[in-house]
Amino acid sequence: MAIRAAALMIVLLFGAANYLVLDHAIERADSFVVETERTLVRNEFSHQIDQVVQYQSQLSFWDRSFNELAEGMPGDSFVRDQLRDWMWSDFGFSWMIFTSLDGEKILGVHRGEKVSDRKAREKLHWVSDLTRKAERAYYEALSPDRGGWQVAGAKEDPDLLTPALPEIHVSGMRLIDRVMSIVVVQAVIPKTLYIPANRREPTLLITVKPVSQKMLANSERRLGVHGLGFTPIVTEEPGLVMTPVGGDAYNPMVASWRPNMPGSFVWQSALPQIAMFVLVFAGVMLFVTMRFSTLVKALQRSEGKNAFLARHDPLTGLKNRSGFDEEVSRAISRGDNAPFAILALDLDRFKAVNDRHGHAAGDAVLLAVARRFSDRVGPRGCVARLGGDEFCILLKGAHEREGLLELANSLVLDTQVPIAYDGQLLVIGGSAGIAQFPDHGKSVHDVMVKADAALYSAKNGGRNRAVHAGDVASAEFLQPGSIRAA
Known part of the structure; x- marks a missing residue:
């Protein structure tokens, strides 16, 4: 009875301490960690989108690109040198599509190779909302100037580490070719920002940068999370944290990951109480273990020996x-x-x-x-x-x-x-x-x-x-x- 009473008292004390301290601490820590990681993940993908915009701008905000489009679509040498050997080979853009607003003029390049106009137009179907936004942004940025049009310049920010760009680009995240990808759409303009009167109607450049497993792994290491990926927005899975990324309302996928357990925060809060109760528990259990372990081991050895002798010859060890x-x-x-x-x-x-x-x-x-x-x-x-x-x-x-x-x-x-x-x-x-x-x-x-x-x-x-x-x-x-x- 004394042992049972002691065990019951320890269980009650241990349970009370855990309930009062751990319940409150874990609830606060879980909420803190999840919200912090959501912010980190959103910022991480926002940073990746900004990088893709910068890469794409080297092609869309460029005099040579603008000049190539003067007579129609870019020529084969431009496709080979800039789209295949540069944007695809160096930056990993899987799709690059030049298109007029009416879609009559179009040039599509997939993984460095030109594709038919039909395939290029099929791909535009999935980003039509982005192309409309890019068209509006372009026209809103125009103002008459010297018989032509001037594109509004970017607001310079000395704290930015990357050059500011005219705010005529539109970005979003879409499931392209079954891979979550960053899509950037922008009208092709020259560095001078001056558009001749006969070139007012823009040619849009659509680029697609897949989010690779290597990119996700690098993001995991930077953020300190695990299981980072993409999940349909309707997914309901216990323990999975999700957040929209990219600011794209048409994106059916959200970023998902397994949150970190707030172990250090909880242990720092509850360690003194837990240590005291564990010491009491260990003392009582040590007493019980010392009293009964020897008996249990002796019984196990005896039962094992008897079971062996019941079926084996004691002299030879063979079956009897x-x-x-x-x-x-x-x-x-x-x-x-x-x-x-x-x-x-x-x-x-x-x-x-x-x-x-x-x-x-x-x-x-x-x-x-x-x-x-x-x-x-x-x-x-x-x-x-x-x-x-x-x-x-x-x-x-x-x-x-x-x-x-x-x-x-x-x-x-x-x-x-x-x-x-x-x-x-x-x-x-x-x-x-x-x-x-x-x-x-x-x-x-x-x-x-x-x-x-x-x-x-x-x-x-x-x-x-x-x-x-x-x-x-x-x-x-x-x-x-x-x-x-x-």
Whole structure:
């Protein structure tokens, strides 16, 4: 009762401390971590979009690009040098599309290779809202100037590390070719920001930069999060934090990740109380463990030893009669007359060894024979000592008569090899009988009787030999026990 009362008191104290301290701390820490990581993830993708805008502007905010479009779409050398060898090879833009507002003039490049106008227009379908926004932004930035048009310049900010760009670009994140990608759309303009009167209608440049696994891995390392990726906005999964990125209302995907556990914050808040209760708990449990561990281990050792001795011969370590019966019963229980073979063996002249040299010599002989039988049979079967100098072997599965005779004769030869003991060699022999299930009986009893009868025939035939039950005349089969009398 004292132990139970002490354990109950510790559990109550531990539970109260955890509830009062950890519940409040974890709730606050979880909320803090999730909101902080949401801000970090949104800022990370905003930074990546800004970088893509800067890369794209090197092509869309460029005199050479503007001049290439004077007579239509860019030529092959421009596509090769700027779109394939630069934007695709160096920056990894998977799609680059030049298009007029009406879509009549269009040039599409996918992974550095020009594609048909039809494929380019199909891709524009997925970013049509962005192209409309880019068109509006372009026209809103125009003002008359010197018989043409001037694009409003960017507001310079000395704190920015990248050059400011005219605010005529539009960006968003879309699922392009089954990969989340950053899409930037901007009218192509010259560095001077001056648009001649006959060039007022713009040509838009659409670029697509896939968000690769390497980009996500780099972001994970920078942010200290894990499992960063994209998930459909309708996903409901416990433990998954999501936030929209890119400011694109048409994007059906959101950034998702597994939030960090606020372990350090919680432990700093609760460590003093937890340490005190853990020390009390450890002291009580140490007392209980010391009192009962020795008893439990002793009981386990005793039960294990008793269970082993109940099924094994204490001298040789082989299965005893009980253990052997279990093995045979398992072989029978497989059903469908699953075949197996029984080899019954007796040692010849073993009694003479016991009488002349003593029981210690007899034990040495039994140990040597058991070891030889086990080595000979190996994983093919189960070797048992049924008592005295009687051994029995179970071989599961179907076996040919010749193979069984060869094994049994090898076992007989093993018994004939002299055994060194106390400076002398002990010589014995052996006989073996073989029977098979279901050929020689429909029950274990019948098979064992046939094996014993075959063993008896081997002894009568001069010993040191093996006999198969199929070679024994029916008149020779004896009742159980007759062999041992012989």
